[in-house]
Amino acid sequence: MKTNRLKNVILIKVIVLITISCIQDDNFNIPDLIFEEPIINGNVITIDAIAGMLAQAQNNGDDTFTFEDTNTYISGYVISSDEAGNFFEELIIQDVLENPTRGIKLLIDINPLFARYEIGRKLFVKLDGLTIGTTNGVFTIGVRDGNTIGQIAASLENEVIQRSTERGELVPLTIELDRLNNNLTNLYVTLQNAQFNRSEVLDLNPLTYASEPTDQFDGERVLESCNSNLPIVFSTSTFADFRGLELPAQSGTINGVLTKNFFGDTFNFVVNTPSDVNFENPERCDSIEIDCGLTDTQGTVNLFEDNFENQRTRQRISGNGWTNFIQEGTEAFEAFRSSGASPSLGISARIGSRNSGDVSSIAWLITPRIDLDAQDGETLRFMTSNSFANESNLELLFSTDWDGIEASITNATWINLPSAFIVGDNDFFGDWFDSGVVNLSCIEGMAYIAFRYTGNGDSAFNGIYELDEIIINSL
Known part of the structure; x- marks a missing residue:
């Protein structure tokens, strides 16, 4: 009996030694997640096409348009990220990576989103049951909530959103502040030769992105174009990770999403992270x-x-x-x-x-x-x-x-x-x-x-x- 037990112990040790010897090194990297390109069983139309449908509905006196049993999708590329906390429970997508013409804001009850829907990731959005309209002044898609548009439920995420294997590099669209219009909202844009207003960055106590005592929900600063001498509101959430950073006093180029304020009556410029603010030129264009x-x-x-x-x-x-x-x-x-x-x-x-x-x-x-x-x-x-x-x-x-x-x-x-x-x-x-x-x-x-x-x-x-x-x- 003792002999059999001894043999079993020896056998177990041998198996363990053999298993260990098969391991080449101790580098236990997390394997890459592999997924396949989704099969879209339906028609894929453009964001611009559904914008036209909304315009037709509005011409007939309706504020929104709801899709019913169309088996239709739109495709687009993610241009927003909630990783730094400056976006929340929404995805902004635009039609193409470069020279975009139309974008849309998708409302969904999920946070965070950046790990699954990275910037530049292509998505397909199934339209059946969803409603489009204008929320806070910008083109929006979600679910009907009375006379407004609400968030898509988290339980419907995989049914509504299909994640493509394609991920590309966004090329921001160059804009000038004297040529802004509503069609440019929900697009990834760049403003060149820009700076923050001198009163916000050149005083003894420069302002932060969004941590001043008067900042509620958002910190609103004045971003100026040295080309057109026009201003635009630069908005940062008071929940953003970088809200306490001081605004840079230099000038340069800034990339971000063109959107509007809560009331929908003022253009806002919003960045994903402070690395989008490339102000490295010490020369300013002040008087x-x-x-x-x-x-x-x-x-x-x-x-x-x-x-x-x-x-x-x-x-x-x-x-x-x-x-x-x-x-x-x-x-x-x-x-x-x-x-x-x-x-x-x-x-x-x-x-x-x-x-x-x-x-x-x-x-x-x-x-x-x-x-x-x-x-x-x-x-x-x-x-x-x-x-x-x-x-x-x-x-x-x-x-x-x-x-x-x-x-x-x-x-x-x-x-x-x-x-x-x-x-x-x-x-x-x-x-x-x-x-x-x-x-x-x-x-x-x-x-x-x-x-x-x-x-x-x-x-x-x-x-x-x-x-x-x-x-x-x-x-």
């Missing part, structure tokens, strides 16, 4: 600055003054040597009077692009020429208010080489005077704010002083500014 600072001394010799009381309300500011010039868009500085929640100071000047429909609104209000060599201690003082400035901008500039002709305004050198306080969006809209006594004594020659408004018809950039009690004095 030149000369900062003479503020002073406590305001002279008594008046060089120029206007409180706009002689203007006609609802008419363009004119007379008294003013140049009121529209560089882009349809909006000019106008006189207004108000006694409401945002009162004027009698008659004041106002500029804004709300309800303008302008792709870009740039307007100038320029003083007559002032000789800054004829006396000493020149200063400027004025008052500003706003009616929700949003991300529109009012700047104080001067030029010593403008010839006084409107056609050459944009060819002249305009230099920013940053020390003046100009009301911001966070300031109470019912109050008026003093600029401080702006020192002009470091400027030499014949100079024009200008107020330049920059905005557009987009709700994020259509703010209104009010201006009054402008006075230039010397000692």
